Amino acid sequence: MTAGKEEDQKGxxxxxxxxFSDWYTEVIIKSGFMDYSPVSGMIVFxxxxxxxxxxxxxxxxxxxxxxxxxxxxxxxLIPERLLKKEEKHVEHFKAEVGWVTHGGDTKLxxxxxxxxxxxxxxxEVMSKWIRSWRDLPMKLNQWNNVVRWEFKHPTPFLxxxxxxxxEGHSAYETEEEALRERDLILGIYESALKDxxxxxxxxxxxxxxxxxxxxxxxxxxxxxxxxxxxxxGPAWHFDGQNFAKAFEMSxxxxxxxxxxxxxxxxxxxxxVLGVMVAMHGDDKGLVIPPSVSRIQIVIVPIxxxxxxxxxxxxxxxxxxTLGRKFRVHLDDRDDRSPGRKYNEWxxxxxxxxxxxxxxxxxxxxxxxxxxxxxxxxxxxxAEIEGALKALLKNMNKDLYSKxxxxxxxxxxxxxxxxxxxxxxxxxxGVVCAxxxxxxxxxxKMKDETGAKIINMSLGKKVRKGAKCVYCGKDARHMANxxxxx
Amino acid sequence: MTAGKEEDQKGxxxxxxxxFSDWYTEVIIKSGFMDYSPVSGMIVFxxxxxxxxxxxxxxxxxxxxxxxxxxxxxxxLIPERLLKKEEKHVEHFKAEVGWVTHGGDTKLxxxxxxxxxxxxxxxEVMSKWIRSWRDLPMKLNQWNNVVRWEFKHPTPFLxxxxxxxxEGHSAYETEEEALRERDLILGIYESALKDxxxxxxxxxxxxxxxxxxxxxxxxxxxxxxxxxxxxxGPAWHFDGQNFAKAFEMSxxxxxxxxxxxxxxxxxxxxxVLGVMVAMHGDDKGLVIPPSVSRIQIVIVPIxxxxxxxxxxxxxxxxxxTLGRKFRVHLDDRDDRSPGRKYNEWxxxxxxxxxxxxxxxxxxxxxxxxxxxxxxxxxxxxAEIEGALKALLKNMNKDLYSKxxxxxxxxxxxxxxxxxxxxxxxxxxGVVCAxxxxxxxxxxKMKDETGAKIINMSLGKKVRKGAKCVYCGKDARHMANxxxxx
Numbered sequence: 002m003t004a005g006k007e008e009d010q011k012g013x014x015x016x017x018x019x020x021f022s023d024w025y026t027e028v029i030i031k032s033g034f035m036d037y038s039p040v041s042g043m044i045v046f047x048x049x050x051x052x053x054x055x056x057x058x059x060x061x062x063x064x065x066x067x068x069x070x071x072x073x074x075x076x077x078l079i080p081e082r083l084l085k086k087e088e089k090h091v092e093h094f095k096a097e098v099g100w101v102t103h104g105g106d107t108k109l110x111x112x113x114x115x116x117x118x119x120x121x122x123x124x125e126v127m128s129k130w131i132r133s134w135r136d137l138p139m140k141l142n143q144w145n146n147v148v149r150w151e152f153k154h155p156t157p158f159l160x161x162x163x164x165x166x167x168e169g170h171s172a173y174e175t176e177e178e179a180l181r182e183r184d185l186i187l188g189i190y191e192s193a194l195k196d197x198x199x200x201x202x203x204x205x206x207x208x209x210x211x212x213x214x215x216x217x218x219x220x221x222x223x224x225x226x227x228x229x230x231x232x233x234g235p236a237w238h239f240d241g242q243n244f245a246k247a248f249e250m251s252x253x254x255x256x257x258x259x260x261x262x263x264x265x266x267x268x269x270x271x272x273v274l275g276v277m278v279a280m281h282g283d284d285k286g287l288v289i290p291p292s293v294s295r296i297q298i299v300i301v302p303i304x305x306x307x308x309x310x311x312x313x314x315x316x317x318x319x320x321x322t323l324g325r326k327f328r329v330h331l332d333d334r335d336d337r338s339p340g341r342k343y344n345e346w347x348x349x350x351x352x353x354x355x356x357x358x359x360x361x362x363x364x365x366x367x368x369x370x371x372x373x374x375x376x377x378x379x380x381x382x383a384e385i386e387g388a389l390k391a392l393l394k395n396m397n398k399d400l401y402s403k404x405x406x407x408x409x410x411x412x413x414x415x416x417x418x419x420x421x422x423x424x425x426x427x428x429x430g431v432v433c434a435x436x437x438x439x440x441x442x443x444x445k446m447k448d449e450t451g452a453k454i455i456n457m458s459l460g461k462k463v464r465k466g467a468k469c470v471y472c473g474k475d476a477r478h479m480a481n482x483x484x485x486x
Numbered sequence: 487m488t489a490g491k492e493e494d495q496k497g498x499x500x501x502x503x504x505x506f507s508d509w510y511t512e513v514i515i516k517s518g519f520m521d522y523s524p525v526s527g528m529i530v531f532x533x534x535x536x537x538x539x540x541x542x543x544x545x546x547x548x549x550x551x552x553x554x555x556x557x558x559x560x561x562x563l564i565p566e567r568l569l570k571k572e573e574k575h576v577e578h579f580k581a582e583v584g585w586v587t588h589g590g591d592t593k594l595x596x597x598x599x600x601x602x603x604x605x606x607x608x609x610e611v612m613s614k615w616i617r618s619w620r621d622l623p624m625k626l627n628q629w630n631n632v633v634r635w636e637f638k639h640p641t642p643f644l645x646x647x648x649x650x651x652x653e654g655h656s657a658y659e660t661e662e663e664a665l666r667e668r669d670l671i672l673g674i675y676e677s678a679l680k681d682x683x684x685x686x687x688x689x690x691x692x693x694x695x696x697x698x699x700x701x702x703x704x705x706x707x708x709x710x711x712x713x714x715x716x717x718x719g720p721a722w723h724f725d726g727q728n729f730a731k732a733f734e735m736s737x738x739x740x741x742x743x744x745x746x747x748x749x750x751x752x753x754x755x756x757x758v759l760g761v762m763v764a765m766h767g768d769d770k771g772l773v774i775p776p777s778v779s780r781i782q783i784v785i786v787p788i789x790x791x792x793x794x795x796x797x798x799x800x801x802x803x804x805x806x807t808l809g810r811k812f813r814v815h816l817d818d819r820d821d822r823s824p825g826r827k828y829n830e831w832x833x834x835x836x837x838x839x840x841x842x843x844x845x846x847x848x849x850x851x852x853x854x855x856x857x858x859x860x861x862x863x864x865x866x867x868a869e870i871e872g873a874l875k876a877l878l879k880n881m882n883k884d885l886y887s888k889x890x891x892x893x894x895x896x897x898x899x900x901x902x903x904x905x906x907x908x909x910x911x912x913x914x915g916v917v918c919a920x921x922x923x924x925x926x927x928x929x930k931m932k933d934e935t936g937a938k939i940i941n942m943s944l945g946k947k948v949r950k951g952a953k954c955v956y957c958g959k960d961a962r963h964m965a966n967x968x969x970x971x
Contacts, residue, residue, distance in 0.1 A: 150589030
């Protein structure tokens with residue numbers, strides 16, 4: 002399927018709850034949110050999608066900066082020898098690296114990897130900058146593009162061979178300081194998910210098998226898709242001194258002794274756009290939360306030839322005045338009926354539609370329609386600004402509540418393996434169960450249920466005497482099991 | 487040379503006017519502005535440098551958006567067959583393409599080029615989006631990274647194998663509309679150069695040989711370096727219908743006839759950071775214009791053990807209050823003398839230093855020192871905010887005036903070839919001379935003088951009866967000759 006022109010579009014032909022996967026593809030293409038590219042597994046972010054990413058970038062970046070993080074830019078390419086310096090890291094990433102072998106017609110002496118992530122390159126360079134405790138903490142970040150040559154079936158935004166993200170890399174003097182960063186960063190990401198994308202998440206620690214390759218511990222924010230599968234969102238990783246030792250990132254501490262830095266890394270990626278689309282969209286198309294919608298309000302004038310000038314001039318005046326406070330678009334096309342315009346803007350997920358005709362003008366009002374609820378309300382012109390502000394705010398809040406209710410209904414607790422398997426098979430979603438912590442149990446359950454441990458909820462304690470749902474030995478963690486993207 | 491820690495730095499050891507090239511390298515490394523990377527020809531933008539780029543991005547992007555430009559993101563990689571679709575385009579770029587041949591261990595069926603620029607990929611996709619005049623104008627842009635595998639000696643910022651830029655791509659219904667875009671975009675770039683980087687430029691049209699590969703006409707903003715060589719800055723290219731025909735970007739016009747779009751592209755790249763450093767820096771280090779300096783004001787407290795608390799508390803209070811209006815840093819390190827701190831911040835190019843000691847506090851004042859002029863002034867505490875605002879504003883203005891005077895002194899007019907050669911050899915800079923327009927003359931002059939036609943000034947008319955400085959035939963253009971980076 003390719004992007005069709007408006008003339009060819011017949012709206013969404015698949016119901017979200019009948020065939021989620023086809024619905025997802027149709028909705029992101031037909032709405033003009035993204036498009037495929039001539040390179041398999043790499044997508045085009047059209048303006049509405051890129052705008053969402055820009056809003057995430059702006060909000061998250063401002064909070065990073067407030068916390069002393071400094072932005073940098075490191076090269077796209079990493080020499081093969083560097084990538085190999087941290088053993089577990091290269092082991093994990095080498096299978097999915099895009100390799101550059103030639104510059105023009107010249108064969109390179111050493112292959113260069115397109116960064117799948119920048120630890121190795123950054124730490125090689127940062128090690129030269131860090132010499133004394135005076136240079137710490139060093140909290141660097143970049144907003145860039147990375148390539149991971151996955152061979153699994155690609156899904157736009159959720160699994161693509163190139164994606165955009167931030168990669169934060171901090172180096173601290175002590176382990177305590179490094180660990181203190183965790184809640185700060187996860188808090189920034191959680192706000193972005195909630196306030197901008199209206200998405201709830203489950204925060205927890207990854208198991209040893211699932212943690213970041215080369216790190217000590219990973220903390221992830223897992224989200225749920227409408228089909229009941231989990232998808233990993235932003236994450237914060239504690240690297241301990243693993244990379245520090247591989248890249249000789251040492252410094253002289255306050256007592257004049259040589260010490261290695263303690264490190265962390267963290268990221269939020271464009272994958273979250275896919276979750277946003279999936280969670281909020283409906284059978285009419287996209288539903289974009291107001292805080293990240295490129296167009297927040299579309300004005301659709303309703304007129305005949307006789308009163309076109311009257312209506313259009315009022316509509317233009319509204320565009321002017323409302324445009325100072327909101328992101329407004331006036332659909333002034335004469336060759337489209339209002340009904341057809343409604344369909345188009347619903348497909349694109351614009352949060353609020355304002356309908357204005359001659360009778361509305363006479364009555365000193367406008368009709369406002371919310372995209373998510375289709376709720377109509379008459380808004381007196383005199384109160385329009387406040388009313389729209391409230392509508393937009395409520396829509397963000399309501400989208401979040403709805404997504405949260407969905408998630409609550411999809412998360413359950415079980416200490417019975419048969420029951421857990423049954424839930425994971427029938428309803429999907431997340432089952433939180435006691436686990437002994439052994440990789441053997443983890444692997445067997447994964448094989449038998451198709452679900453993995455997405456993370457272990459923070460703050461959820463194992464009940465006294467609780468036994469592993471699989472082997473019956475003493476449980477050490479409350480693990481969240483789910484099938485995942 | 488690698489980045490040294492502060493302890494090892496002895497300041498700049500080369501004079502700018504004695505060995506410009508070595509001075510340039512020393513100043514950008516020792517100040518911590520950038521660093522080399524393990525990949526030859528690719529550099530690391532450290533926080534102070536990336537901050538400058540962020541400020542350019544923010545200002546330019548806001549003005550693009552005001553003019554209806556929408557941001558997008560297209561993939562990093564371009565299939566070889568696409569790159570070949572526009573003949574002159576591939577001819578120019580193929581020698582400097584970084585080629586991806588493998589994904590993991592799998593050899594790709596077709597080589598993929600890391601984008602040297604995105605025309606071919608974007609137009610292939612955009613052609614599907616454009617069907618009727620209703621879809622036009624389509625004004626898209628991306629802020630991204632590109633790779634050009636140049637084999638000439640790399641110079642940080644000025645010639646690197648990867649750089650950051652914006653690439654704007656517009657498609658219009660008519661030629662007139664497309665051409666109207668030129669002055670708007672060049673105006674946005676000119677403001678960015680002037681108001682942010684304090685850099686003047688010479689705007690003009692490129693010759694046929696020097697224009698963008700695949701385009702119809704190119705307009706560039708050329709800047710001058712302290713060594714008298716020119717360097718190309720931002721540019722706007724008129725593509726006519728060349729790419730439109732190669733990529734079948736056609737649409738149905740208002741009369742229902744098939745027509746091809748008229749296109750333009752435009753870009754500003756991180757290269758301008760190099761010119762900023764080169765023009766404003768001095769023998770003490772960088773001088774960063776206040777509008778793009780990550781730290782605008784550094785507070786250096788002057789104290790002895792006995793009055794440390796008193797002075798430091800006043801300094802902290804200043805950091806608080808001034809921090810609400812300016813980007814302020816307090817250098818509270820106890821193990822550095824004020825003099826050493828002065829040197830460090832001068833090396834880094836921070837626009838204003840505030841010195842505060844006990845006597846200043848008693849007198850209700852602070853000493854402000856401008857980085858560019860070293861001018862000291864006593865500023866009463868009561869007026870500090872206004873005074874600093876004025877100082878920062880004046881510094882931007884004065885840096886621009888100084889750069890402009892330099893440029894004026896380096897640009898001359900000549901209609902005598904021997905004189906022109908002499909100037910280009912001795913003083914370098916720019917010589918504006920009448921030219922007949924033939925490639926033959928252009929090439930011969932390039933061979934004989936080492937200078938090329940950087941552009942042909944807009945608005946500078948050929949005097950009646952003027953003859954080509956080389957062949958003596960009727961002149962058609964006033965061409966700007968210069969040696970260039």
